[in-house]
Amino acid sequence: MDNNRAFTDLVEITYFNSENTKFYLTxxxxxxxxxxxxxxxxxxxxxxxxxxxxxxxxxVYFHRAFPFDMPTKFISVVDKEGKEYGIIKDVExxxxxxxxxxxxxxxxxxFAPEITKINSxxxxxxxxxxxxxxxxxKMDFTLQDTFRAIARISDNRVVIxxxxxxxxxxxxxxxLDHSSYRKIELYL
Amino acid sequence: MKPIVNTSWLxxxxxxxRFPEDARESDVYFAYSLNKNNELIVGVCCYNDGVLYRTDTxxxxxxxxxxxxxxxxxxxxxxxxxxxxxxxMNDVEWELCRAGMECRLMMQNAAKQIxxxxxxxxxxxxxxxxxxxxxxxxxxxxxGSNICLECSDKKGMIKRILPYAAPYWKPLLFSILLYFxxxxxxxxxxxxNKILIDDYIKAEATPLLGGFIAVILALVGVxxxxxxxxxxxxxxxVKVGNNISSELKDALFKKVQQLSVAGISRRSAGELITRITxxxxxxxxxxxxxxxxxxxxxxxxIGVGVMMFSMNWQLTLLIIFPxxxxxxxxxxxxxxxxxxxxxxxxxxxxANTVLHDIFQGIRVVKVFGMEEYEAKRFxxxxxxxxxxxxxxxxxWQLIMPPxxxxxxxxxxxxxxYAGSKIIDGTMTLGDxxxxxxxxxxxxxxxxxxxxxxxxxTRQLTSAQKVFEIMDEKIDMVDLDDSIERExxxxxxxxxxxxxxxxxxxxxxxxxLEVKQGEMLGIxxxxxxxxxxxxxxxxxxxxxxxxxxxxxxxxIRDYSQHCLRSQIGVVLQETFLFKGTLYKNIAYANPNxxxxxxxxxxxxxxxxxxxxxxxxGYNTMVGERGQTLSGGERQRIAIARAVxxxxxxxxxxEATASLDTETEKLIQxxxxxxxxxxxxxxxxxxxxxxxxxxxxxxxxxxxxEEMGSHDELMRKQGRYFDLVMAQRQISKFKK
Numbered sequence: 001m002d003n004n005r006a007f008t009d010l011v012e013i014t015y016f017n018s019e020n021t022k023f024y025l026t027x028x029x030x031x032x033x034x035x036x037x038x039x040x041x042x043x044x045x046x047x048x049x050x051x052x053x054x055x056x057x058x059x060v061y062f063h064r065a066f067p068f069d070m071p072t073k074f075i076s077v078v079d080k081e082g083k084e085y086g087i088i089k090d091v092e093x094x095x096x097x098x099x100x101x102x103x104x105x106x107x108x109x110x111f112a113p114e115i116t117k118i119n120s121x122x123x124x125x126x127x128x129x130x131x132x133x134x135x136x137x138k139m140d141f142t143l144q145d146t147f148r149a150i151a152r153i154s155d156n157r158v159v160i161x162x163x164x165x166x167x168x169x170x171x172x173x174x175x176l177d178h179s180s181y182r183k184i185e186l187y188l
Numbered sequence: 189m190k191p192i193v194n195t196s197w198l199x200x201x202x203x204x205x206r207f208p209e210d211a212r213e214s215d216v217y218f219a220y221s222l223n224k225n226n227e228l229i230v231g232v233c234c235y236n237d238g239v240l241y242r243t244d245t246x247x248x249x250x251x252x253x254x255x256x257x258x259x260x261x262x263x264x265x266x267x268x269x270x271x272x273x274x275x276x277m278n279d280v281e282w283e284l285c286r287a288g289m290e291c292r293l294m295m296q297n298a299a300k301q302i303x304x305x306x307x308x309x310x311x312x313x314x315x316x317x318x319x320x321x322x323x324x325x326x327x328x329x330x331x332g333s334n335i336c337l338e339c340s341d342k343k344g345m346i347k348r349i350l351p352y353a354a355p356y357w358k359p360l361l362f363s364i365l366l367y368f369x370x371x372x373x374x375x376x377x378x379x380x381n382k383i384l385i386d387d388y389i390k391a392e393a394t395p396l397l398g399g400f401i402a403v404i405l406a407l408v409g410v411x412x413x414x415x416x417x418x419x420x421x422x423x424x425x426v427k428v429g430n431n432i433s434s435e436l437k438d439a440l441f442k443k444v445q446q447l448s449v450a451g452i453s454r455r456s457a458g459e460l461i462t463r464i465t466x467x468x469x470x471x472x473x474x475x476x477x478x479x480x481x482x483x484x485x486x487x488x489x490i491g492v493g494v495m496m497f498s499m500n501w502q503l504t505l506l507i508i509f510p511x512x513x514x515x516x517x518x519x520x521x522x523x524x525x526x527x528x529x530x531x532x533x534x535x536x537x538x539a540n541t542v543l544h545d546i547f548q549g550i551r552v553v554k555v556f557g558m559e560e561y562e563a564k565r566f567x568x569x570x571x572x573x574x575x576x577x578x579x580x581x582x583x584w585q586l587i588m589p590p591x592x593x594x595x596x597x598x599x600x601x602x603x604x605y606a607g608s609k610i611i612d613g614t615m616t617l618g619d620x621x622x623x624x625x626x627x628x629x630x631x632x633x634x635x636x637x638x639x640x641x642x643x644x645t646r647q648l649t650s651a652q653k654v655f656e657i658m659d660e661k662i663d664m665v666d667l668d669d670s671i672e673r674e675x676x677x678x679x680x681x682x683x684x685x686x687x688x689x690x691x692x693x694x695x696x697x698x699x700l701e702v703k704q705g706e707m708l709g710i711x712x713x714x715x716x717x718x719x720x721x722x723x724x725x726x727x728x729x730x731x732x733x734x735x736x737x738x739x740x741x742x743i744r745d746y747s748q749h750c751l752r753s754q755i756g757v758v759l760q761e762t763f764l765f766k767g768t769l770y771k772n773i774a775y776a777n778p779n780x781x782x783x784x785x786x787x788x789x790x791x792x793x794x795x796x797x798x799x800x801x802x803x804g805y806n807t808m809v810g811e812r813g814q815t816l817s818g819g820e821r822q823r824i825a826i827a828r829a830v831x832x833x834x835x836x837x838x839x840x841e842a843t844a845s846l847d848t849e850t851e852k853l854i855q856x857x858x859x860x861x862x863x864x865x866x867x868x869x870x871x872x873x874x875x876x877x878x879x880x881x882x883x884x885x886x887x888x889x890x891x892e893e894m895g896s897h898d899e900l901m902r903k904q905g906r907y908f909d910l911v912m913a914q915r916q917i918s919k920f921k922k
Contacts, residue, residue, distance in 0.1 A: 026280065026281065027280055028281055028282040028283060029224075030281060108226060108266070108269075109269075110266070111226050111266065112267070136226065136228055137227075139228070164292075165268070166268055166288045166290065186527045186528075186531060
């Protein structure tokens with residue numbers, strides 16, 4: 001057991017919390033960050049710096065490490081190129097103001113309407129045409145290889161990816177009304 | 189089913205009217221579908237004459253943005269949505285609009301075009317429909333396709349398919365005639381039975397023995413005829429079918445090979461394989477099975493119907509009465525039953541996947557001691573299958589008896605009606621028997637026809653997919669007067685731009701010159717466009733802009749065969765075909781003599797390990813053959829390239845999977861090989877490139893540094909950093 005711990009201790013993760021971060025919005029409404037952390041080196045061929053200081057990182061991007069399991073935990077904060085500055089272990093660790101910024105920009109990045117009702121499903125030429133109600137209004141979409149397009153994340157959680165690359169979410173299929181459930185049941 | 193109308197598509201055209209007139213038809217155009225809060229809207233954006241226009245259903249006015257006020261534009265791809273952003277003159281980033289993924293291609297293409305305009309060049313015209321949906325009805329396309337199945341003309345399809353059967357019209361006509369004959373005979377059989385029953389079995393007077401034998405013989409003759417004609421017909425159909433399907437497969441395969449790499453890689457290998465193997469077969473079935481059977485079944489139906497009506501129309505109506513119900517029943521349950529069985533099939537294939545997974549990874553399973561866990565996983569899947577199949581069985585047992593009952597209702601009608609008539613003496617037992625057989629014959633076509641729509645759709649869809657490839661325009665055609673000549677090997681790139689998809693350029697503004705006999709080393713991190721550059725030299729793709737000249741002649745002027753036959757390639761991944769090692773090396777030059785092949789293998793340092801194999805050059809490799817290590821495969825690839833004696837040699841990480849010693853050996857052979865040849869070499873291990881006359885460092889699709897090793901070291905730029913970083917790593921190793 002002790003040896004195991006030694007392995008994972010070799011890697012350090014920069015965790016962001018209310019103490020070492022100041023999240024703010026750019027004039028265009030993009031999230032930006034000022035953080036107290038090791039000096040960021042842009043050229044990856046150069047040595048890492050050991051100096052720790054407050055620095056304005058400018059606009060940052062968020063990426064969920066566990067988008068399905070833990071949408072508000074383990075959020076990676078990265079730069080434009082996708083290089084990681086650090087990780088927000090839980091949005092609750094942030095100040096209320098920062099939490100709001102992070103959650104809002106996650107909502108803007110991960111667009112997956114929640115399906116509340118399935119109006120109709122039609123099979124045609126091996127494709128299925130769906131007409132649904134979502135929290136973003138009425139939507140129609142098409143699935144190719146329906147069984148594969150409907151991914152079961154857990155027993156009840158379903159994520160549907162349509163032919164164009166749009167995603168739809170059903171947090172609990174069994175919570176759908178009976179007629180909606182009957183329509184999707186056969187594809188599960 | 190009513191057509192799927194894309195309302196947002198219509199709405200967009202309406203919105204476009206808000207733009208100034210000459211902007212409406214601009215080529216640089218895209219749609220968007222979300223507002224700032226990810227709520228659905230319909231919006232359009234276009235560029236014309238220095239100004240970007242944007243409007244949507246949420247705003248009344250047109251928002252304009254002058255191109256002079258912005259530094260750059262780009263698309264940011266999120267998860268399930270995409271945004272169009274720009275940077276203003278003060279380096280502040282702004283979001284112009286955002287959209288669902290359906291607008292991705294249009295948006296990315298527009299961003300690229302605007303960037304091109306900003307740089308002062310003329311953007312290439314967009315020819316493809318980037319909307320990914322049918323412009324007529326708005327139904328989305330299937331992946332890798334741009335033909336709308338909703339709008340495609342099904343009758344026209346049949347007209348296109350028929351010519352494939354045309355060369356075989358004689359046997360097909362003959363088999364249809366046989367159908368006619370069998371149908372006729374089938375209709376007569378109950379009549380003969382009637383004679384048998386009425387005149388002999390139930391005869392009042394003692395019948396003549398001769399007549400009885402004649403009737404029996406007639407029955408025998410009828411069965412014999414049925415059997416023989418059936419056999420002949422089946423043989424004919426099978427022959428014709430096989431011919432048609434192999435012709436189709438050949439034609440399709442040839443066509444696929446003619447397509448450019450870009451055209452082929454738009455579809456997955458699996459997709460192409462199913463099109464060639466199974467779609468052609470189901471198209472063939474349409475011609476040789478569905479259509480003839482349709483004719484036959486209709487013949488039977490009409491024939492029996494006419495016979496029955498002429499005998500007794502009241503009774504016929506009684507029999508037909510339950511038919512609509514049965515038809516309805518078949519139609520309504522068809523989909524439900526299909527889905528049930530599809531589910532069973534699905535769970536069975538899932539179980540197979542689990543098994544496949546476990547056995548493929550059996551080492552990992554054992555090493556981590558996860559046998560127990562995997563057993564549980566498999567058990568869960570097996571239980572699921574047994575549950576589903578049990579439920580399907582129960583369902584089947586519950587549903588079949590009522591159907592059979594419904595089907596036999598007709599018989600009850602006949603029995604009741606005819607029985608009373610027989611008691612009256614107005615009808616004979618033979619008549620009743622005729623009716624009963626006809627009634628049974630009527631249900632056959634009925635059942636078949638209820639499955640027809642499904643069959644027909646499937647087969648027509650297959651035909652559609654086949655034609656889609658047949659109709660595809662070959663995008664890399666040799667010119668009529670294409671050049672066939674021995675090349676010297678000068679390569680020149682002038683302001684070359686290239687991108688695999690509409691989204692982004694992989695290579696930007698590349699200009700370089702490699703003279704005959706020179707060796708160019710290409711350096712840069714992965715994904716920077718090194719392999720792309722050599723793909724262009726091999727002309728697997730054509731440039732978007734700029735020029736690529738070989739011996740000062742545009743690469744597109746050469747015939748593709750002439751060009752590629754003079755290029756030798758050693759790729760990162762070596763693909764060995766199923767066959768012997770000898771054949772694999774000689775693949776590059778099938779006319780090579782055995783001693784040439786051995787020489788090539790020696791030069792590539794492959795001869796030694798080949799001779800250690802028990803079967804030498806006759807060792808089978810490829811699928812289910814001898815497994816070779818990465819280094820060994822690579823040496824085979826080098827031998828292949830050597831045998832070709834190319835004018836231009838391309839080494840894409842050619843020595844990456846070799847150990848240091850072998851690399852040293854191969855370095856020497858490579859040095860011999862590259863001596864008088866133009867060589868393009870990609871390597872991560874910079875020491876491999878020490879013989880290069882010229883080096884380029886690619887970064888973000890552009891040439892960052894160019895020069896000889898010494899020049900670049902003196903410059904102390906990225907190349908210098910790379911060399912230093914690698915030296916440090918090798919110090920570690922020591």
